[in-house]
Amino acid sequence: LSEIVIVGAGQAGLQTAASLRQFGYEGRIRLVGEEKGLPYQRPPLSKAFLKADSDPESLALRNRDFFEKQKIELLDGERVASIDRQAGAVELASGGRLDYDRLVLATGARNRALPVPGGDHPDLLELRSLDHALAVRDRLGSAGSIAIVGGGYIGLEIAATARGRGLDVTVVEAMDRLMPRTASPALSAHVEGVHRGHGVGLRLGEGVARIATDGEGRIAGVETAAGGLIAAELVLVGIGILPNDALAAAAGLETDNGIVVDSCLRTADPSIFALGDCAAFPAPDFGGGALPGRIRLESVQNAVDQAKCVARNILAEPAPYSEVPWFWSDQFDMKIQIAGLTAGSDRQIARLDEEKGRLTVYCFRDGHLAGVETVSNPGDHMACRRLMAERLSPQPAEVEAAGFSLKTWLQ
Numbered sequence: 001l002s003e004i005v006i007v008g009a010g011q012a013g014l015q016t017a018a019s020l021r022q023f024g025y026e027g028r029i030r031l032v033g034e035e036k037g038l039p040y041q042r043p044p045l046s047k048a049f050l051k052a053d054s055d056p057e058s059l060a061l062r063n064r065d066f067f068e069k070q071k072i073e074l075l076d077g078e079r080v081a082s083i084d085r086q087a088g089a090v091e092l093a094s095g096g097r098l099d100y101d102r103l104v105l106a107t108g109a110r111n112r113a114l115p116v117p118g119g120d121h122p123d124l125l126e127l128r129s130l131d132h133a134l135a136v137r138d139r140l141g142s143a144g145s146i147a148i149v150g151g152g153y154i155g156l157e158i159a160a161t162a163r164g165r166g167l168d169v170t171v172v173e174a175m176d177r178l179m180p181r182t183a184s185p186a187l188s189a190h191v192e193g194v195h196r197g198h199g200v201g202l203r204l205g206e207g208v209a210r211i212a213t214d215g216e217g218r219i220a221g222v223e224t225a226a227g228g229l230i231a232a233e234l235v236l237v238g239i240g241i242l243p244n245d246a247l248a249a250a251a252g253l254e255t256d257n258g259i260v261v262d263s264c265l266r267t268a269d270p271s272i273f274a275l276g277d278c279a280a281f282p283a284p285d286f287g288g289g290a291l292p293g294r295i296r297l298e299s300v301q302n303a304v305d306q307a308k309c310v311a312r313n314i315l316a317e318p319a320p321y322s323e324v325p326w327f328w329s330d331q332f333d334m335k336i337q338i339a340g341l342t343a344g345s346d347r348q349i350a351r352l353d354e355e356k357g358r359l360t361v362y363c364f365r366d367g368h369l370a371g372v373e374t375v376s377n378p379g380d381h382m383a384c385r386r387l388m389a390e391r392l393s394p395q396p397a398e399v400e401a402a403g404f405s406l407k408t409w410l411q
């Protein structure tokens with residue numbers, strides 16, 4: 001092996017390059033990224049970065065020196081336009097051509113557009129990239145109100161930050177609870193209470209019919225499906241993401257809500273791997289049986305751990321990816337942490353310490369622990385990660401018993 005090309009210079013692409021070097025690969029690495037500048041962290045974009053005038057460079061995952069020292073060629077501001085699998089090369093939109101022995105697709109995802117009249121208004125805000133965050137931060141500084149379409153993690157983090165900056169904030173969510181796709185009802189209810197307590201307006205179970213504009217075409221708020229107007233100077237849409245899998249599809253690789261890979265993160269083409277937000281992979285078995293079908297995870301942990309797996313699998317005998325998923329979100333003073341795959345669980349046992357604002361929700365599937373959601377309870381979160389890594393599970397009856405503690409159970 002002497003030529004590895006990585007498409008996408010985000011969390012997953014950069015980590016793949018770094019891990020290849022760490023595991024001893026000495027050949028050429030080219031990391032091609034559409035965005036200009038150094039690869040950066042996205043999580044702060046909806047959190048600390050929106051609060052204060054911090055420098056975009058503080059978000060960089062590695063400094064320039066790292067790329068030089070590690071001999072990782074960063075081609076930033078370059079988009080890969082197509083893959084010529086026959087020749088083993090990618091073509092750049094700017095006209096160049098890069099040969100590869102192994103190709104890694106780490107193309108991430110893009111925001112889903114709001115499919116209603118006005119959903120393409122040029123002043124609608126969204127958040128995925130640093131450029132988006134700079135625009136949102138700027139607008140938050142001069143506006144008095146914002147309506148956020150979508151009550152998922154990104155929308156709620158922005159709601160908390162905007163509220164902290166003194167704006168009137170309304171979140172419109174089509175389902176009847178917050179974070180409906182991923183959180184248990186107990187977690188949704190707790191987060192709802194905290195947001196309401198801070199004065200965030202929550203309109204649950206309300207669809208958006210159109211983006212409202214004034215006589216001059218300026219954004220005036222959102223009109224709900226029931227006909228009401230939520231007046232706001234700014235409107236931000238955060239209704240989920242779509243994997244960037246068109247490049248793979250155009251090259252004849254299978255896609256199905258993401259680039260389809262096997263348990264070792266390989267596509268059907270043995271020289272092409274895919275990982276991170278763009279990859280659909282078979283759900284590992286964390287005990288109690290594997291989930292049917294494929295999953296796609298949108299988290300830093302998944303991007304980083306899959307990158308280490310891909311780097312190892314390129315250089316050595318391929319082994320399946322099996323890391324326990326985990327994720328965090330910061331909203332007001334809540335540190336939300338989720339370990340395991342809680343979506344699709346069939347039984348949940350919630351423990352709330354109201355005084356301390358701590359919550360732990362144990363989520364079971366077929367009597368086996370599928371994951372644990374915590375709010376401001378990092379001890380339980382870490383214990384769950386350890387336990388799941390060993391494929392252990394307490395019985396639901398044990399968890400229900402008075403005084404149950406995961407940490408004690410583990411000892």
Ligand code: FAD
Nearest residue numbers: 008010011012034042043079080107108276277298299300
């Ligand atoms: P990305 O980081 O999106 O990188 C993909 C890169 O590929 C992009 O730069 C893109 O421009 C580039 N690209 C795409 N196509 C091409 C092409 N054809 N040619 C060249 N380049 C291309 N996760 C958490 O765990 N906790 C959090 O609190 C959290 N908060 C978040 C907040 C925000 C605002 C956002 C947007 C995400 C957050 N995430 C969080 C998710 C996390 O950041 C992502 O899961 C992670 O960045 C995925 O890494 P990736 O490399 O797969 O994709």
